[in-house]
Amino acid sequence: MTTNTNGKLVSGFSKMSKIDKLNWVAQQLTDSEGALEDLKDFWHPKEEIQKLLDEFSENTISNFAVPFGVAPNFIINGKPYVVPMVIEESSVIAAASNAAKFWSKYGGFKTEIISTIKSGNVHFMWDGPFEKLQAIQPELEELILDATAPITANMRARGGGITAIEILDHTQELKNYHKIRVEFETVDSMGANFINSCLEEIASILRDFIPQHPSFEGKEKEVKVIMSILSNYTPDCLVKASVSCQVSELAELDKDHSPEEFAWKFEQAVRIAQVDTYRATTHNKGIFNGIDAVAIATGNDFRAIEACGHTFASRNGKYTSLSDVSIENGVFTYWLTIPLAIGTVGGLTALHPLAKRSLELLGNPGAKELMQIVAAVGLANNFGALKSLVTKGIQIGHMKMHLMNILNQLEASETEKAEAVHYFTHHKVSFNSVSQFLQNLRNPS
Amino acid sequence: MTTNTNGKLVSGFSKMSKIDKLNWVAQQLTDSEGALEDLKDFWHPKEEIQKLLDEFSENTISNFAVPFGVAPNFIINGKPYVVPMVIEESSVIAAASNAAKFWSKYGGFKTEIISTIKSGNVHFMWDGPFEKLQAIQPELEELILDATAPITANMRARGGGITAIEILDHTQELKNYHKIRVEFETVDSMGANFINSCLEEIASILRDFIPQHPSFEGKEKEVKVIMSILSNYTPDCLVKASVSCQVSELAELDKDHSPEEFAWKFEQAVRIAQVDTYRATTHNKGIFNGIDAVAIATGNDFRAIEACGHTFASRNGKYTSLSDVSIENGVFTYWLTIPLAIGTVGGLTALHPLAKRSLELLGNPGAKELMQIVAAVGLANNFGALKSLVTKGIQIGHMKMHLMNILNQLEASETEKAEAVHYFTHHKVSFNSVSQFLQNLRNPS
Numbered sequence: 001m002t003t004n005t006n007g008k009l010v011s012g013f014s015k016m017s018k019i020d021k022l023n024w025v026a027q028q029l030t031d032s033e034g035a036l037e038d039l040k041d042f043w044h045p046k047e048e049i050q051k052l053l054d055e056f057s058e059n060t061i062s063n064f065a066v067p068f069g070v071a072p073n074f075i076i077n078g079k080p081y082v083v084p085m086v087i088e089e090s091s092v093i094a095a096a097s098n099a100a101k102f103w104s105k106y107g108g109f110k111t112e113i114i115s116t117i118k119s120g121n122v123h124f125m126w127d128g129p130f131e132k133l134q135a136i137q138p139e140l141e142e143l144i145l146d147a148t149a150p151i152t153a154n155m156r157a158r159g160g161g162i163t164a165i166e167i168l169d170h171t172q173e174l175k176n177y178h179k180i181r182v183e184f185e186t187v188d189s190m191g192a193n194f195i196n197s198c199l200e201e202i203a204s205i206l207r208d209f210i211p212q213h214p215s216f217e218g219k220e221k222e223v224k225v226i227m228s229i230l231s232n233y234t235p236d237c238l239v240k241a242s243v244s245c246q247v248s249e250l251a252e253l254d255k256d257h258s259p260e261e262f263a264w265k266f267e268q269a270v271r272i273a274q275v276d277t278y279r280a281t282t283h284n285k286g287i288f289n290g291i292d293a294v295a296i297a298t299g300n301d302f303r304a305i306e307a308c309g310h311t312f313a314s315r316n317g318k319y320t321s322l323s324d325v326s327i328e329n330g331v332f333t334y335w336l337t338i339p340l341a342i343g344t345v346g347g348l349t350a351l352h353p354l355a356k357r358s359l360e361l362l363g364n365p366g367a368k369e370l371m372q373i374v375a376a377v378g379l380a381n382n383f384g385a386l387k388s389l390v391t392k393g394i395q396i397g398h399m400k401m402h403l404m405n406i407l408n409q410l411e412a413s414e415t416e417k418a419e420a421v422h423y424f425t426h427h428k429v430s431f432n433s434v435s436q437f438l439q440n441l442r443n444p445s
Numbered sequence: 446m447t448t449n450t451n452g453k454l455v456s457g458f459s460k461m462s463k464i465d466k467l468n469w470v471a472q473q474l475t476d477s478e479g480a481l482e483d484l485k486d487f488w489h490p491k492e493e494i495q496k497l498l499d500e501f502s503e504n505t506i507s508n509f510a511v512p513f514g515v516a517p518n519f520i521i522n523g524k525p526y527v528v529p530m531v532i533e534e535s536s537v538i539a540a541a542s543n544a545a546k547f548w549s550k551y552g553g554f555k556t557e558i559i560s561t562i563k564s565g566n567v568h569f570m571w572d573g574p575f576e577k578l579q580a581i582q583p584e585l586e587e588l589i590l591d592a593t594a595p596i597t598a599n600m601r602a603r604g605g606g607i608t609a610i611e612i613l614d615h616t617q618e619l620k621n622y623h624k625i626r627v628e629f630e631t632v633d634s635m636g637a638n639f640i641n642s643c644l645e646e647i648a649s650i651l652r653d654f655i656p657q658h659p660s661f662e663g664k665e666k667e668v669k670v671i672m673s674i675l676s677n678y679t680p681d682c683l684v685k686a687s688v689s690c691q692v693s694e695l696a697e698l699d700k701d702h703s704p705e706e707f708a709w710k711f712e713q714a715v716r717i718a719q720v721d722t723y724r725a726t727t728h729n730k731g732i733f734n735g736i737d738a739v740a741i742a743t744g745n746d747f748r749a750i751e752a753c754g755h756t757f758a759s760r761n762g763k764y765t766s767l768s769d770v771s772i773e774n775g776v777f778t779y780w781l782t783i784p785l786a787i788g789t790v791g792g793l794t795a796l797h798p799l800a801k802r803s804l805e806l807l808g809n810p811g812a813k814e815l816m817q818i819v820a821a822v823g824l825a826n827n828f829g830a831l832k833s834l835v836t837k838g839i840q841i842g843h844m845k846m847h848l849m850n851i852l853n854q855l856e857a858s859e860t861e862k863a864e865a866v867h868y869f870t871h872h873k874v875s876f877n878s879v880s881q882f883l884q885n886l887r888n889p890s
Contacts, residue, residue, distance in 0.1 A: 008525035009549065010517045014542065025515055028527055029805050038798045041494070044510065045486060055849040057512035058538040064531040064741060064799050065489065065508035067501050070470055072455045080453035082473055086509040087502055088793055089746060094503040097459065104454065123717050123724065154877060173720035174713075181723075193840070193847065197875060200838045226713045227834035233726035268622075268671045272568050275618035277756060278626075279568065281678035285752035292748055296509060301534060303737055306748070307730035310755030311722060317762045346876075348533055351850055353483045354509050360474050389672035393645045395638070402638065404500040405796055430642060431791075432599060 014059060022061040049353060056348065068297065068354060070361070071096040075108025076241075076376045083377055084358035085293035090402050091394075092289045095384030096377055102253070106245035109379065111372035114238040117163070118184045118341055120195045120230035122203045125176040126210070128220035130169040133178065140209055141165045144182075147205050148198050155194060160185040162198065180206065188367040190300065190343035192230055199228035232304045233311045234341040241375035242335035243383070250332060254391045263327050265390040270334075273321035280320050283382070284313055287322055287336065290381030294374045298362070299348035299355030308339050323382050336379040340371045400424065406434045416441055459504060467506040494798060501793065513742065513799060515806070516541040520553025521686075521821045528822055529803035530738035535847050536839075537734045540829030541822055547698070551690035554824065556817035559683040562608070563629045563786055565640045565675035567648045570621040571655070573665035575614040578623065585654055586610045589627075592650050593643050600639060605630040607643065625651065633812040635745065635788035637675055644673035677749045678756045679786040686820035687780035688828070695777060699836045708777050710835040711770065715779075718766035725765050728827070729758055732767055732781065735826030739819045743807070744793035744800030753784050768827050781824040785816045845869065851879045861886055 008028065013021065022039060026032040039062040044050040054060040066086050071093050074081040083100075085093050103109060126133070144165060152161045164183035171177055180202060184195050203225045210216060210223040247263045254262040273283035288309065292302040313322050323336040344367050348355050359365070362373060388394045403424055407417050416438060423437060453473065458466065467484060471477040484507040489495040499505040511531050516538055519526040528545075530538050548554060571578070589610060597606045609628035616622055625647060629640050648670045655661060655668040692708045699707040718728035733754065737747040758767050768781040789812050793800050804810065807818060833839045848869055852862050861883060868882060 008517075008527060009520075013517050014539070021515070025527065025806065029802070031805075035802055035805070038802055039513075041490060042510070042513070042799060045490075049486070052853050053510055053512055055853060056533050057514050057535060059514040059516065059542065060512045060538075061515065062513040062799065063510035064513040065487070065498055065510055065797075066741075067498055067505045068484075068487070068507040068509040069502050069504040070466070070506065071504065072453075072458050075454075082453060082470065085502075088744075088797070089748075090502060092502065093505075094459070097504065119723070121721075121723060123714075123721075125713065151875070170721065174716050177713075177717060177720070179721075193875070196838075196840050197873075200840050203838075224710070226710055226717060227831075228838060229724075229727060229834060231723040231727055232730045233723050265669070265671055268570060268619075269568075271619050272622060272671060275622070276566075276568075276615065276624075278564070278566060278676040278678050279674075281752045281756045282674060282676055285677045285748050288748045288752065296511075299533075302747075303534075303730050303733045303751070306751040307726045307733065307755060310752060311726045311759070311764045314756070314759030314764045319756045319759045348850075351854055352510075352533070354487060354507065357474070357480055357483055360476075360480070361470065386672075389674060393641075393648075393673060395641050395645050405793070408497050408500060409796055428642075430596070430638070 018054060018061065021059060025061055052351065056351070066296070069093045071100055071377070071380075073097065073104050074100040074373070074376060074380070075104045076111055076372060078108065081363070081373060082361055083294060083373065084297035084361050085290070085377070086296040087289065087293040089289060090405065092293060092381060095388070096290050096380045099380035099384040099387070103243045103380070106243070106249055109241050109243055109376035111239060111241040111376055113368050113371060114240055114337070115236040116185060116368065117236035118186055118191055118195060118230065118234050120182055120184065120199045120228070122180040122182075122199055122206060122228045123226045124178055124180070124206065125224040125226060126178050126220070127176045127222070128216065130171070130178075132215060132220065133167050133169075136213060136215060137165075137167050140167075140206070143205055143209060144202050148201050151194070151197050151201060155186065158187045160187040186343070188344050189346040190304070190341055190367075191346075192301075192304075193346070195230040196228070199230065203228040232307045232341070234308055234339045235312055235315065236339070237341045238337060238339050239371040239375045240335060240337045241372065241379045242333060243379065244331060244333040247327060247330050247332050253387055256391070262390070263332050266386055267325050267327055269386050269390050270321060270323060270325040274324075277319045280313065284310065284322050286385040287338070287378040287382045290377040291338075291340075291374050294377050295342060297355065297358040298342075298344070298370060299352050299358075300342045301347070305340060305342065308341060312339050323379065334379070334383060336375055336382065338375055338378060340374055342370055342374065343367050344370050400429060403429050403434065406431055410435060410438055412438060463499060463506065466504060470506055497796065501796070511741070514538045516545055516822070516825075518542065518549050519545040519818070519821060519825070520549045521556055521817060523553065526808075526818060527806055528739060528818065529742035529806050530735070530822070531741040532734065532738040534734060535850065537738060537826060540833070541735050541825045544825035544829040544832070548688045548825070551688070551694055554686050554688055554821035556684060556686045556821055558813050558816060559685055559782070560681045561630060561813065562681035563631055563636055563640060563675070563679050565627055565629065565644045565673070567625040567627075567644055567651060567673045568671045569623055569625070569648075569651065570669040570671060571623050571665070572621045572667070573661065575616070575623075577660060577665065578612050578614075581658060581660060582610075582612050585612075585651070588650055588654060589647050593646050596639070596642050596646060600631065603632045605632040631788070633789050634791040635749070635786055635812075636791075637746075637749075638791070640675040641673070644675065648673040677752045677786070679753055679784045680757055680760065681784070682786045683782060683784050684816040684820045685780060685782045686817065686824045687778060688824065689776060689778040692772060692775050692777050698832055701836070707835070708772050711831055712772055714831050714835050715766060715768060715770040719769075722764045725758065729755065729767050731830040732783070732823040732827045735822040736783075736785075736819050739822050740787060742800065742803040743787075743789070743815060744797050744803075745787045746792070750785060750787065753786060757784050768824065779824070779828060781820055781827065783820055783823060785819055787815055787819065788812050789815050845874060848874050848879065851876055855880060855883050857883060
C-alpha cells in the first residue's frame, strides 16, 4: 500500500489484512494505542464468529455494539411473544414493553396479512408504438418464465416465484421510458438477491428478443436497458395491526384526566399527525423506532423497511400518519397499516448468531408471522409515544432514561447514581441539572 | 417476578437483574445453554463499558454486533477523510470506497451547508378568532423567551437557542387546531432533548397565559395542549454535496461503452428515479445505506434521519429522487440535497466508545462538518449503486460479496473458500450454485 504525504489517502487499502487496516486506522488517531484497544475490545472472543461478522461487509476492523434487549408480554393473535429489540435510543424498549403489557389485558394485538407481493423492474428505453410491445407481451412472458426457470426452481418448490409480468408505458413522464414490471412471491425470504437475479436474466432476454423479433423494424429494433432492480417500495406487501378496548378501560393510563378526555386527546394527536406533515414525520419515526429494533434483531434490512414505509406514508400526495384511530360507541380502536418486505430465511437471518437467537426467541416464525410481530411492535411504540405525549410529556420519562447516560458521562459512582436517581424522581433532568447535582454532592458547601 | 403457565408472560421483568433477565430469556429457548453462551459472548470484556452500553436502553441482555468498517480516500472540500461506517449489508462500504477513490482524482466532493434550522411545536386546541391569538403573540413571545432562559442559557452561550416563535392557524385542516411553532439553532447537538425541554416549558406557559389574559373571554379562555414535541422533519437543516468532472473522465467506469454513453445511461437512471416512485424508493434507499452507516458510527439517530429525508423526498406531492444530475457542455455534475439534523455532541456521541473513536477519526468535526461528510457519503453510495446498475448490474458485485456469507453458511473450509472465490470469478453466484459447487468439491464423481 502507499499513502500520500498527509497520510490520509491510501492506495490498496481493501487488499490489506484486517490487522494492517486496523493499525493504519489507529495511526490516524492521536491516541493510537487507546484506539487500538477500544477497537479490539469489541471483537468477538471466538475467532470464527468474528471472521463471519467481518465478512458481512468490507474494510471491517471492529464491531459496533448496539444494546440487545427484550420486550416481553406481547400478545399477538392470542399468542404470547418475547420480542428481541436492538436499539441505542433510551425509552423505546420500555415504551414497547409497557404498551404490550397494557394491551395484554385487553386481548392483545390483532394482526392480519393483507398482501405479500414484491416487485422489480427492468427499466428500458425504446422508441415505437406501445401497442407493438403489448402485442409481443405473451410471447416475451413465456420466454421469461422459461429462461428464469432454473433461478426460480427452488422458490417455486417453496410456493413462490414470478407471479405477474407486465410491460408499462412511461413515455409521458420520460422520453422512450418503458419498464417490464415483474411481481414476485418470495415466501419466507426478503428476496432481494432472488428478485435481482431474475430481473438481470429478464433484461438479457429483452436485449436479445427485441432486435430479432420480426414485428419490429428500424429504430424499434433498438432497446436500451438502463437498469434491472427490485423495488423497495412494496405497497402490496402489507400488514395491519390493531388494538381495541372500551374507552373506560383506558383509565389507568392517565391519572389526571378521565378516560374520555384521554381518548379525545389521543385521537387529536393522531388527527394532527394526519394533517400536519411536521408532526407526521415524528409520529411515524416513533413507529419505526420499534419496527427497526426488531428488524435489526432478526437480521433484516431496516433501510429497505424505512424507505418503503415512508414512501407509503406519502402515497396520497401528502406525507401523513401511518396509524389511525377511531372512537365509536365507547370503543377505542387503534391501528397501523404498513408495508413490510422482510424475511426469516436468507440474508443475515441465519448467519448472525444473535439474529438466529432472535428468531428462535420468536418461535422461528415465517415471514408472514414476523411481519405481524413487527407491525404490532411498531403500533406498540406509537401507542407508548402518544400516551406519554398527551399526558405527562415525553421528557420526564425520556430524561429519566437518559439520566443514566448523563451520570455515566459525568463519571458518577454507583453511590452518586443511586442518590441522583432518588433526587431526580421529583426534579427535572437535564445535563445542567445533573451536573449541578453532582457538584453539590461532591463539594457540599 | 411471576410468569403464567405457558411461561411467556412475565410480571416485574423490568425490575429483574440483568442476569435474571438473561436466564429467563434463555429458558424460553430449547437450547438454553447455547443461547446463554451466544448472548454472553457478545458482552464487552470490560464490565464498566458493558454497563454503560446496557444503560443506553432497557431490558438489555447483550449487544448486537454490527460490522464497523472504514471507507478511506474521501476528499471533501479539499480535505481528506477516512470515514467510519457501521453496516451489515455487503457492498455498501466497498461502493463508498470506490466512489471516494474515483472522485478523489477529480477534485473530490464539494459540499455546502444551506441552512441549520430545527423546529418543534406546541400543538393545541383553541376556539376563537385567530386575530386575537396573533395580537397576543409579541407578549407571549417575550414570556416564552424569559421563562426558557434557564434552559437555553448554555445553548445561547454556544451561539444557539430559540430563533423564532410563531403561532399558526390550522383550523382549516382540523377543528380548533393551532400550534406554536418554535425554531431553534442547536449548534453541534442534534438537540432533541433541548428542544423538547423548551417546548414543554412553553406549553406550560401557554396553559397559564391564555386563561388569565384579559383579551380572551368565554370559551377563548380554554386552551387544550395536545402535545409538545420537536419535529424530525427539518427541511431547513439542509446540506448539499456534489461531484463534477468532464464526461470524458468517466471513461474508466465502463469498459464496454463510451463515456458519453455511460453518462447518458447514468442520467436516464436518475431521471427514472425522478419520475417513477417505485424506483425512487430504492434509489434513495441506496443513499441512506451510506448515510445511516456514518450516522450509526458517530452515535446519531438514523431513524430521525430516515424519517426526515424520505418526507423531504415527497415534499412536492410525489415521492422522488433526492439526487440530481446534469450533463452540460461536456461536464457531468451530480449532486444530493438532503436535510440532516445530526450532532457531534450530546446523545451517544461521546458515550459510546466507538462513536467517540469515529468522531476522532473524522477529526472531531462540528455538526456542520459532519452534515457535509454524511451527505458526501450518501452521494458516493448513490453514485456507486447507479454506476453498477447501468453497467454490469449489481448482482455480480453483490453476490460476490455475498459469496462469503453463503460459504460460511455452508460451513466451507478455508481451502474450499479459496477454490470457490476462484471459480465464481467467472460464474454466477447464487445459494444453489455455491451449494452445488461445494457438493461437487466434496464428493467428486
